[in-house]
Amino acid sequence: MDASEILASVRPLVLVVDSSGVMLDARGGAGGFLGHEPADLVGRLVFDIVAPDALADVAGYFARLTATPTHPVLMPMPFRSVMSGSDGLPYGVDVIPTGVVAGDGERNWVVMLVPQSMETSVSEPLNAELTGAGRDVVRSRLCDELCYHNQYGSLRWYFVALEDEPQVFGPRSDPGLLPVLQRAVDRGWQPWTTPTLAVDESGRPRSADDVLLPCTAPSSVTSAALRHAEPDQAFRLGFVPVELDGELIGVYLELRWVPASGELMVRANVLTRIQNLCQVTALLHERWRDRDRLVLAATRDTLTGLANRDALTDAISAAVEPSAVLYVDVDRFKSVNDRYGHAVGDRVLVEIGRRIVASCRPGDVVARFGGDEFVVLLDGIDLATAEAIGQRIVDSFTEPLEVVGAPDHVSLSVGLAECRPGTDPVDLADRAMLVAKRSGRAQLVVA
Numbered sequence: 001m002d003a004s005e006i007l008a009s010v011r012p013l014v015l016v017v018d019s020s021g022v023m024l025d026a027r028g029g030a031g032g033f034l035g036h037e038p039a040d041l042v043g044r045l046v047f048d049i050v051a052p053d054a055l056a057d058v059a060g061y062f063a064r065l066t067a068t069p070t071h072p073v074l075m076p077m078p079f080r081s082v083m084s085g086s087d088g089l090p091y092g093v094d095v096i097p098t099g100v101v102a103g104d105g106e107r108n109w110v111v112m113l114v115p116q117s118m119e120t121s122v123s124e125p126l127n128a129e130l131t132g133a134g135r136d137v138v139r140s141r142l143c144d145e146l147c148y149h150n151q152y153g154s155l156r157w158y159f160v161a162l163e164d165e166p167q168v169f170g171p172r173s174d175p176g177l178l179p180v181l182q183r184a185v186d187r188g189w190q191p192w193t194t195p196t197l198a199v200d201e202s203g204r205p206r207s208a209d210d211v212l213l214p215c216t217a218p219s220s221v222t223s224a225a226l227r228h229a230e231p232d233q234a235f236r237l238g239f240v241p242v243e244l245d246g247e248l249i250g251v252y253l254e255l256r257w258v259p260a261s262g263e264l265m266v267r268a269n270v271l272t273r274i275q276n277l278c279q280v281t282a283l284l285h286e287r288w289r290d291r292d293r294l295v296l297a298a299t300r301d302t303l304t305g306l307a308n309r310d311a312l313t314d315a316i317s318a319a320v321e322p323s324a325v326l327y328v329d330v331d332r333f334k335s336v337n338d339r340y341g342h343a344v345g346d347r348v349l350v351e352i353g354r355r356i357v358a359s360c361r362p363g364d365v366v367a368r369f370g371g372d373e374f375v376v377l378l379d380g381i382d383l384a385t386a387e388a389i390g391q392r393i394v395d396s397f398t399e400p401l402e403v404v405g406a407p408d409h410v411s412l413s414v415g416l417a418e419c420r421p422g423t424d425p426v427d428l429a430d431r432a433m434l435v436a437k438r439s440g441r442a443q444l445v446v447a
Contacts (some may be wrong), residue, residue: 004027007027007028008027008028008030009028009030010027010028010030011028011029011030011031011033011115012028012029012033012112012113012114012115013026013027013028013029013033013036013038013112013113014026014027014028014110014111014112014113015041015046015109015110015111015112015113016108016109016110016111017046017108017109017110017111018106018107018108018109019066019106019107019108019109021045021046021047021062022043022044022045022046023041023042023043023044023045023046024042024108025042026038026039026041026042028112031150031151031152032086032149032150032151032152033113033115033150034049034083034084034085034086034091034093034115034149034150035085035086035087035149035150035151036049036085036086046062046111047059049083049084050081050082050083050084051081051082051083051084051090051091052084053082053090054081054082054083054090057081058081058095061079065097065099065109066107073098073099073100073101074098074099074100075098075099076097076099078094078095078096078097079094079095080092080093080094080095080116080124081093081095082172083113085149085173086149087149087154087173087175087228089149089172089173089174089175090172090173091115091116091117091144091147091148091149091172091173092115092116092124092141092144092172093113093114093115093116094113094114094116095111095112095113096111096112096113096114097109097110097111097112098110098111115148116144116145116147117145117146117147117148117155122142122145122276122277122280124141124144124145125138125139125141125142125144125145125280125284126280126284128141129284129287135288136169138284139159139161139169140169140170140171140172142157142159142169142277142280142281142284143156143157143158143159143169143170143171143252144157144171144172144173145157145273145277146254146270146273146274146277147171147173149173152258152259153233153256153257153258153259154228154256154257155254155255155256155257156170156171156173156174156175156177156254156255156256157171157252157253157254157255158170158171158174158177158178158181158252158253158255159242159250159251159252159253159281160181160185160192160250160251160252160253161249161250162248162249162250162251163249163250163285166185166186166190167182168181168182168185168253175228176224177221177224177225177228177255180220180221180224181221181253183220184217184218184220184221187218189217189218189221191215191216191217191237191239191253192213192215192239192241192248192251212238212239212240212254212274213238213239213240213241214236214237214238215237215238215239216237217235217237221237222235225237225255225257228257229257230257232259232260233257233258233259233260234257234258234259234260235255235256235257236254236255236256236257236258237253237254237255237256238253238254238256239251239252239253239254240252240254240274240278242278242281242282242285243282244282244285244286244289249282249285250281250285252274252277252278252281298310299311299314301367301368303346303349303350303368304349304350304353304368305353306353306357306366306367306368306374307365307366307367307368308367308368309367309369311365311367312365312367312369312375312377315365315377315379316377316419316425316426319377319379319380319419320379320380321419322380322381322382322383322418322419323377323378323379323380323381323418323419323425324378324381324383324386324416324417324418324419324425325375325376325377325378325416325417325419325425325426325428325429326375326376326378326386326389326390326393326414326415326416326429327369327373327374327375327414327415327416327417327426327429327430327432327433328356328373328374328375328376328393328412328413328414328433329372329373329374329412329413329414329433329437330348330349330352330372330373330410330411330412331410331411331412331413331437331441331442332410332441333345333348333371333372333410336348336406336407336410339407340405340406340407341405344403344405344406347403347404347405347406348401348403348406348410349368349372351401351402351403352374352397352410352412353366353368353374355393355396355397356374356376356393356396358396359389359392359393359396360376360378360389360393361378361381361389363379364376364377364378364379364389365377365379369426375426375429376389376393383416383418383446386416386418387416387444387446390414390416390444391444393412393414393444394411394412394414394442394443394444397409397410397411397412397442411441411442412442413433413436413437413441413442413443413445414433414436414443414444414445415428415429415430415431415432415433415434415435415436415444415445415446415447416429416432416444416445416446416447417429417432417446417447418447428447429447431447432445432446432447433445
């Protein structure tokens with residue numbers, strides 16, 4: 001094989017780009033580089049195949065490189081970027097540039113573009129995590145890892161997180177299937193509970209561990225997927241479970257567009273990469289669980305599970321106007337501890353916290369402020385509505401406590417204060433609560 005034949009057979013794309021950004025030559029990209037035919041790229045600007053979101057960074061990088069003083073060979077650091085496929089969707093690639101001075105003294109660039117799907121390490125999601133990207137972004141980057149698009153077919157990965165309400169995440173190259181999949185899951189589609197294709201089904205994957213399990217999609221998913229298929233392509237769907245400490249925490253859905261006569265196959269090298277992706281996914285979720293536990297320990301009251309003082313202070317600092325604070329104190333709580341014991345008193349405090357939360361809006365911050373004192377931040381609320389919530393808290397204790405070994409009833413004194421610039425709303429609400437106690441207890445007083 002001569003050099004041209006070798007270059008034509010490699011899967012990364014090799015470009016020769018002049019100092020104005022025009023692609024003078026394009027080799028490699030065997031099977032089509034992200035759906036592009038290399039020969040069709042010659043004469044176009046390299047920026048034409050850069051994804052819009054990455055264009056400013058790539059253009060700036062290129063401008064800085066072309067301004068570099070003349071040197072026979074420049075080998076700047078490779079970098080990661082996002083290119084547009086022939087389908088117009090974004091795909092992660094590694095860019096490896098080399099600057100060469102041609103015989104006429106002009107600087108040309110030889111650039112190798114390696115699709116992220118060809119890499120063997122799950123680096124971009126880990127980089128996103130370590131640089132503080134949100135969890136949704138990290139999950140999307142995980143889905144990017146095994147996506148590809150060439151003349152033989154396309155592959156998209158989606159992740160269904162199952163730790164809370166099922167939520168579907170997709171790759172940057174999602175062609176619009178993410179909301180379709182989410183609706184299907186919301187309506188009860190759970191293919192991971194029971195594989196829907198028999199072992200001898202022609203569409204079943206061949207792999208050592210059957211790591212990719214086949215399943216059938218609801219008609220809404222199949223119809224949407226087939227809209228993105230070529231005339232001679234079929235749609236296949238499989239899933240891979242992800243476990244952490246024996247618990248199913250999520251599922252990867254593999255959506256594949258393949259030649260109609262082709263099978264859904266998992267070869268040994270792909271099997272290893274799928275397993276690696278699942279391991280990294282589990283490790284990231286373990287890291288997030290540990291972080292959540294630390295945050296919970298730092299911001300939650302250990303007895304009631306409510307917010308603590310620190311969390312309340314942070315919430316008040318971030319509150320928007322208008323807002324208000326309720327200061328709640330249990331009337332004669334010392335007598336409960338003295339007569340029934342501290343263990344019973346603790347159970348009473350837990351029930352009091354539960355009723356306060358039930359009387360408030362979702363999202364209101366309810367904190368245990370001291371022994372038998374609670375503070376509620378009512379963010380973005382007018383005074384009249386805040387007063388209604390405060391009265392609802394007082395009225396909720398006209399019902400029996402129903403705590404084993406405890407008195408039938410307790411009452412609360414509540415103070416209410418608006419959050420105004422230059423004031424301490426907690427102190428003002430505390431003073432109003434003391435007025436409520438002096439006025440006979442079991443009532444709400446507005447500062």
